[in-house]
Structures are given as C-alpha cells and as structure tokens.
Amino acid sequence: ALNPSGTEQLWIIDMYGFVLAGLLITMGNIGDRIGRRKLLIIGSVIFGLASVAAAFATDPTTLIIERAIQGIGGATLMPSTLALVRNMFHDEKQRRSAIAVWSAGLSAGAALGPIVSGLLLNWFPWNSVFLINAPVIVLLLALVPALVPEYRLPQGQAGKFDFTSALLSLGGVLSVIWGLKETAVNGFSTLPAVAIAAGAVLGYVFVRRQKTLDHPMIDPQLFRNRDFGASMTVSIACSFCL
Template sequence: MLLLPVLLVSMDVSVLFLAMPQLTKHLDPSPTAALWILDSYSFVIAGLLITMGALGDRLGRRRLLLVGATVFGAGSMLAAFAQGPAMLIAARALMGFGGATLLPSSLAIISTMFAEERERSRAIGVWTAAFSGGAAVGPIVGGLLLHHYWWGSVFLINVPVVVALWLAAPLLPADSRAPDAGNAPFDLVGVGLSVGGILGAVYTVKHAALSGVNATAVAVGVLSLALLVGFVVHCIRAEHPLVDIRLLRNPTFAVAICTTLAAMMSLAATTYLINEYLQSVTGRDPLNAALLGIPMAATVCAFSLGSARIVTRLGVRGAFITALAVCATGMAVLQWTGVHDGLWAFLAGTTIAGIGYGTAFSLVSVVAVGSVPPERAGAASGISETAFELGQALGLALLGSLAAVVFARTLRPDDSPYRGTLTDAIAEAGGNTELVETAKSAFMTGMHTALGTAAVILVIMAVVTTMVLPRRTGTAPSTS
C-alpha cells in the first residue's frame, strides 16, 4: 500500500510527456508556457521535499502522507479539467505540493518498519523500483488512456488511487516521528532559505536557457546563490537545523546525490524528447508510442530490483561508475535515430539506458537512507528525493530548453529564432512536404544535441565518482 503514493508521483511526471502533443493542440500554450506546464510540478516538489521530510519527522509520517494524498488528488481534478495553460500550471503546482509530502513520508515509514539493515535495504530497493518503474511505465498507462479518452484522463487516474489509499489507511503502520521532534523548534529560517534558493536556482537555469543571460537571470541567480550559501551556513551553525549538512561530508552520500542529479536530468530530457519524437516526428499515436517504451520500462524495473546483486559483485563505487557509463552509452546510441529510420537505435538506446537508470536509482536510495539512523529517515529521504526532483526540473529546464533553442535556430538559421513548437511548425507548413521535413530534421538536431550533452554530463559524473570514492567501497558507511 505504501508503494501507491510513490507510483502516483513518479507516473505523473512521465505520463504528461506522452500527453503533451495532444494537450498542446487543445490548450495552445506558448513554448515557454508548455515548459512551465512540465516544470511547475517538479519545481514545487524540489523546493519542498526537504521541508516536508523534516515536517514528517515532527508531525508524523502517516498523517502527512494522507494529507498530501488529499492535496494531490484535488490538484489532479483541477488539472484534468483545466481550461487554459495558466490554470493547468497552477494545478500542477498544487499537485507538486501534495507530491512533496508523499515521497519522503512513504520512504521514511518503510525505513522505520524494518530495523534489520539487510531487510531495510531490500525494502528500500522495492520502493525505488516502484519509483523508477512508475516513471518508466507512466507513458504506457498514458498511451492506453489517450487512445480512448481526452488528455485530462491522465490526471483523473490519480483520484481512485488516492481514494484507495484513504480506504486502506487503517492497514498502514501506526504513526511514527523522530523521538526528539517535539523538543526542538522547527527550523523556519532553514525552510525559507532552502525553498527560496532551490526555486530561484531552477528558475535561473530555465530563464537563461530560454531567454539568454540577461539582467533578470543574473539578478535571480545571484539572489538564489546567496540564499543557498546562507542555507548552508545556517545549517552548520544552527542547533536544530532543517538538514544535517554533515551528511555531505560522507563521499558516498555526496556521490549518490550528485549521481541522482545527473541521471534524473538525463532521464527527464530523454523521456520528454523521445515521446515528442515518436508522436510528432514519426507520426505514431500515443498508444503505439507507449508500447515502444515497454523495453525501457522493463529494464528499469528489473535492474532496480536486482541492484543489490550488482553492488555485491562490484561494490558501491563500481556500481555507480557502471550505471553512469551504461546510461551514457544509451544516450550515445540514441544519436542514430532519424526522421525516417533508426527505430533499432531508439529501442537499443532506451533499453541500455534503462539498465543504468534502474541500477543507479535503487543504489542512490539505499545509500542515502542507509547513511542515517531510522529516526532521521524523513530528513535524509527528503535530501535524496529533492535531488530526484531537482534533477527532473533541471533536465527539462536546461536540456529541454537546449533542444528547443537548437531546433529554433536550425529551423531559421538566418532570421530571428523560431518561437513556436514542432507542432506549430508542422501546422504552419500547410501540408508542404519539404517544410515539414525541414521542421522534423531541425527537431532531431535539437534532440541529438540535448541527449549528447546528457551523455557528456553522465561521463563527467562517472569520472568524478572514480576520483572521489575509494577503491574499496562496499556498502554505504553510516554517518551517524
């Protein structure tokens, strides 16, 4: 039952990628608004996960889980019947608020249910498989829904799951919280600094990618950097900080967080771009596009569950390096996709990448939560899941925007950059085959550039891991 909220949050990220072409036709958002529809959910989750993890430690994880599920369900209803881009962006932000409570609460409850380290690691592995698997199968579920219903159905599917969670609430473990939660004041200063810094940093990257480095990007970037530095200094000096910064002194934990950022950036951009490729470039309907995603979904799930065996054979260091290298290989293979050919490259590339993602994400969760005592599991999982969602947001904001910029400048190299989407360009072509082919080729150039950049980021992270982690790193050492 505790896996239901995880599936909800992770599926809702990826299912929208498949729905975007249909949604764009009905709501007609601008390119900037389209990215905000995708980003607002992850932005809010990224900004609030640390806070919600610490809040669950104080108020009770089960209580926060049920409240968050209610908010998530309400936001899903509003999103399903949104009448315009602005309403959908607001609804997605509300869903993000609810989702920020679901992830750390469910993971913290699971980690406190299993006292024995091996059982706890296995349970966390199952949780991670549900999270990464949900993101992988989200487009498949979305494809089935979009084949029969309108785009809003991908949000309505959340409502019965939320109802089922409430009905099953008596079966959940008794509420748990950190033993000393009531004795320490809640770190409101840390909350303000972390939320402001994270949201400001993500906005800066997004704005700079879309509009260039202008006065707004510089001003918000400097302010967000100041807030993040202030947050770190505050957590070091505060008696009861929101986040125990000492966790990052553990190189294994720090590598796990950075690996999450790099892998999620890659996965988010890949999922978004390949679904646009399958539907808008190759002309497949949502169901056929979703079915082509099954190999990747299967490998993500399988290797999430089997990552413990990989760690046993390779060690934590070897598993991290291998997972990052495999993900980068998958991105490289996707460079062979084309407008009229390259289906083999799509299937091979996504399947190979799925192996790396499944291994990396499972390993990250075990390392992150295993580095702290069970009573601090909420705060630790908050940091880990913030990295997941921040990577998601950065992947769409940075790599997604990079693809859009390259597409625009490739389509009109001599004039002012094109301001529409691929769907807009195809519609404006008016059936002119040559113009349609030009637009699709420009999109492929943008997609290949973004995925190539993702591969470089993953390789750099693998090199850093090689240099930072000691050669004999077995399991994650505890920092407690």
C-alpha cells in the same frame, strides 16, 4: 484543447516539478514533527483533489495553478514514504529489500508514466492523464491507515520548526531552477544569471545556517560520511544529466 500560449504550455509541464523541488526539504522536515504517515495522508488528499481539479480545468491559468497544488502534495510523498520505510523495517536485510522495492517502484513509474499517458491520450480525452491518479490515491488512503504505523521524531530531537531555513531552501532551489529554465528556453541573459547566482548565495546561507542550529533541517555532517556523500553526489549528477 485549452489553447495555451507557448509560455503557458511550458508552465503546465514544469510547474509541478518546480514546486515539488522547492518544497522537498521543508516537507520532509514537517513530517518529522507532525508524523510521517499523517503528512503522507494529507499530501495524498491534496494531490488527489488537485489532480481531479486539473482534469476539469477550463483555461490554462487554472491548470497551471492546479499543477502547482499537485506539486505541494507531491512534495510530501517522497520524503514521507522513504522515511516510513526506514521506520517500518528495522532488520537491515529487510530494509535493503524494502528500499530496493521503493526505488524500483519509483523508477518504473518514471519510465511507464509517459507510455501510459500516451496510451490514454490516444484513446481518451486529455484530462484522463489526471483522472487516473484518483483511484490510486483512493487505494492509498484506504490502505495506509491500516498497514502503515505512524512515526514522528521525539520532541527533544525535533526542535522548533525553522521558518528561516525553509524560506532559504525554497528561495535557493526555485531561483536556480527558474534561472536554468529561462536560460534553456530563451538563451543566456542577465536576469536568469542573476537568479542562478542569487539561488547559489541563498543555498550557501542555508548550509551555513544548518551548521549553527541544534536541530538542522539537514545535518551537513552527513556529507562527511563517504558512503552517504558518494551516493548523493552520484544521485545529483544523474538527476542533473536527466
């Protein structure tokens, strides 16, 4: 309907995940400081408004920009919801059940999304796949303030927000993703290879920096825990294969 080029079509699809992946670590860290429920609400508003704006985009560039803004909002949702589950359910058995529900909802959404989108596109205009987000966001904004308690790390535990770490994580993740994406589309060439290598270096510097901070964004010592390290390794392998 918007007559995008092949490259624009690819960016319309990929831009959301591109921005979301780059900001996940940073947004989780911001939620620890300003409040996880507050970040969830702010991100939901951003995601909802960007969805509506995307539905009424009149050219490919506008749609790509709105998808990027959707990614910013989306990056707040996953770390906020999972962290809030941890704080809402202190009983170990209840917490396991809550995380199972959270995981099932995430998996079911990923599985049903393409099916629901296909049905919408069969019966309604293309922008229906964005407008369907609006009532869900309205419901979330109505229920979360009433049902979900706020939680933020105590001031002494949170420390100052480290912009250098945020930039390193963003640059590292986006460089690797962009390099892999370009290689998949256009084949192996020098520039994507340099981007992947640069992302790996930035990732290495990020990890080294976390080891020197009193309040790291991610504590590298967590990976020494066999249960945590094993589950993360399996998760990363599954995501990479997907």
